[in-house]
Amino acid sequence: AADAREAAASAPDLEALRALLERFDGCPLKVTATRLVFADGNPQAKLMLVGEAPGRDEDIEGKPFVGRSGKLLDRMLAAIGIDRTKAYIANVVPWRPPGNRTPTPQETAICLPFIRRQIELADPDILVCLGGPSAQTLLGIKDGITKARGRWMDYDTGTRRIQALATFHPAYLLRTPLGKRMVWRDMLAIERKLAETRPE
Numbered sequence: 672a673a674d675a676r677e678a679a680a681s682a683p684d685l686e687a688l689r690a691l692l693e694r695f696d697g698c699p700l701k702v703t704a705t706r707l708v709f710a711d712g713n714p715q716a717k718l719m720l721v722g723e724a725p726g727r728d729e730d731i732e733g734k735p736f737v738g739r740s741g742k743l744l745d746r747m748l749a750a751i752g753i754d755r756t757k758a759y760i761a762n763v764v765p766w767r768p769p770g771n772r773t774p775t776p777q778e779t780a781i782c783l784p785f786i787r788r789q790i791e792l793a794d795p796d797i798l799v800c801l802g803g804p805s806a807q808t809l810l811g812i813k814d815g816i817t818k819a820r821g822r823w824m825d826y827d828t829g830t831r832r833i834q835a836l837a838t839f840h841p842a843y844l845l846r847t848p849l850g851k852r853m854v855w856r857d858m859l860a861i862e863r864k865l866a867e868t869r870p871e
């Protein structure tokens with residue numbers, strides 16, 4: 672983990688970080704995954720969203736949120752006038768866990784320095800954690816997502832504070848459509864917060 676931290680800190684920009692992950696052999700998930708799923712969207716965007724880990728479709732395409740969850744995520748963003756030119760999208764873990772299982776705490780810990788560096792380098796104004804695992808890992812929340820969602824928190828990069836919000840993961844919404852009302856509120860809160868931040 673100290674290796675990963677040092678390596679991640681040494682990446683001067685996002686392309687270097689991606690190249691570093693391509694070479695990194697410290698995460699066992701890399702062995703079973705087809706490829707690295709680093710990011711999609713615009714790294715200059717004010718809004719960054721972070722999910723849990725790639726699924727099957729993402730593993731094939733090499734881009735986050737391109738499967739069914741991704742289609743729903745695109746609709747959530749479209750509701751507030753945002754597409755992938757106005758958002759930067761990544762996952763806590765950049766390799767698909769076998770059978771889409773939840774990443775283990777060890778796997779997550781190994782990947783954490785990289786996603787932290789990715790957030791620091793992208794330097795968004797607003798960070799949105801999609802689902803409980805992302806919120807627990809990045810925001811340190813202990814509550815479940817049902818309790819933690821919809822509240823603004825600070826995400827500390829080490830050099831800067833970023834306003835952060837957790838909301839339901841789109842995969843959860845596919846199973847539990849009733850959650851969509853809450854996510855709608857969260858999307859409006861994100862829209863308002865974006866309007867308050869520095870112009871693009």
Ligand code: URA
Nearest residue numbers: 722723724725735736
């Ligand atoms: N679920 C995630 O958390 N991330 C993806 O990229 C796809 C599905």
